[in-house]
């Protein structure tokens with residue numbers, strides 16, 4: 001690996017990695033990664049609302065060494081930052097899932113593997129350093145569900161994340177203009193660009209022993225339409241509270257529900273024993289009228305604090321943004337695009353560099369604010 005300081009001098013911010021990524025990856029892949037939905041209003045609002053959170057510094061505290069470590073749901077992490085699940089990460093660069101998992105393990109932070117990643121649970125399992133989380137798009141079929149949970153557990157993923165904010169596929173106009181249409185998880189354009197392997201990995205590796213017979217008939221079929229049908233019939237479903245209760249009963253590890261924007265939904269999670277509530281508007285990719293996730297964060301914290309951990313994502317592009325979210329009451333944050341820009345720009349080095357930039361910037365923000373620990377940050381938040 002090139003010296004991190006030399007790389008940092010050249011690419012001091014996540015935006016520099018994004019600019020390089022844009023030049024290096026195909027247009028359709030860039031649009032998939034960088035876009036929101038509709039007119040990108042919710043995505044732009046995330047950035048604008050984060051920038052409005054101001055931290056009033058306090059001085060005359062002598063020398064301070066900021067401590068960024070955090071214990072979340074019983075696990076210690078070096079930083080309150082994780083890598084959010086990103087479907088088809090391998091589309092941005094072949095093998096990017098493993099690059100990111102390795103960078104996360106090295107930084108002492110969680111890598112959350114997406115259900116619809118281009119690498120399987122077993123491929124990523126050896127690389128997340130025991131800190132990995134697994135994100136679930138809810139299978140309809142109970143056999144598949146049980147099987148995927150068992151596989152995640154066997155691959156060392158201790159935290160399960162149920163994503164609930166996709167009641168229907170979003171229209172994602174920018175992606176469509178670029179030639180992608182991901183209506184049922186897989187698109188013809190995407191497959192023709194990236195070779196068939198990841199698609200078959202999705203249809204087969206992510207499916208279960210329990211339904212091997214069902215899957216076998218699809219794995220033999222070589223046409224895309226059958227893969228698509230597989231997803232629609234067996235994988236995608238809109239979960240309800242009974243589904244959350246089922247997961248709570250079946251999954252022995254930490255359970256997180258991702259995509260919460262309403263205090264009432266947060267409350268309903270907390271009363272069902274959900275360990276972590278992940279406040280997110282999916283990075284502005286689902287519903288263009290959604291609020292900025294940072295704007296609803298304090299209300300949710302107020303409602304469930306002390307009962308469930310509150311986790312935040314959507315719009316984080318710097319360590320300062322992490323400090324802002326912590327100041328607004330989040331216990332932990334995740335970023336999606338920031339890490340992907342890194343991997344797309346400079347592959348393994350870029351994955352490490354993105355984590356390094358966020359960590360250094362967070363430490364600096366804490367020093368500027370006069371916060372020695374993460375728990376000191378809320379004091380500096382101006383309402």
Ligand code: FNR
Nearest residue numbers: 033084085086087114163282283314315335336337
């Ligand atoms: C996502 N996100 C996402 N979430 C999820 O639960 N499962 C998934 O498969 C995906 N896929 C995905 C693909 C791409 C290209 C992006 C950018 C995002 C949402 C992701 O986990 C996270 O919520 C957002 O990325 C957070 O916003 P920022 O950090 O990208 O602004």
